[in-house]
Amino acid sequence: MTSKGNQTINQQSATIAANLLVPFGWIIPSKIQRTNLAVCFAEKNKILYGRAFDVVKFPSKCDLNNRADISQHLKKIKCAEVKFYKPCRNEF
Numbered sequence: 474m475t476s477k478g479n480q481t482i483n484q485q486s487a488t489i490a491a492n493l494l495v496p497f498g499w500i501i502p503s504k505i506q507r508t509n510l511a512v513c514f515a516e517k518n519k520i521l522y523g524r525a526f527d528v529v530k531f532p533s534k535c536d537l538n539n540r541a542d543i544s545q546h547l548k549k550i551k552c553a554e555v556k557f558y559k560p561c562r563n564e565f
Contacts, residue, residue, distance in 0.1 A: 486557040499528040506537040526552035
């Protein structure tokens with residue numbers, strides 16, 4: 474299988490893994506929400522790449538579609554990247 478094929482499989486697996494975190498209060502942000510988060514972090518001189526995180530956890534009062542709201546709760550927002558790897562099989 475090509476590396477591009479492996480990359481696609483890993484992305485699909487990471488998406489499945491990210492969905493497993495949703496019941497624990499994490500969300501998978503939309504493209505606009507990712508942009509809003511990146512802009513608000515940049516305004517505070519913190520770099521956050523839009524593709525560098527998969528899930529976000531934040532106070533329930535915060536609206537990720539509203540930059541002013543994000544800025545107000547920025548210290549309480551947690552961003553995480555989900556990695557998924559196939560288990561290694563050591564066959565002897």
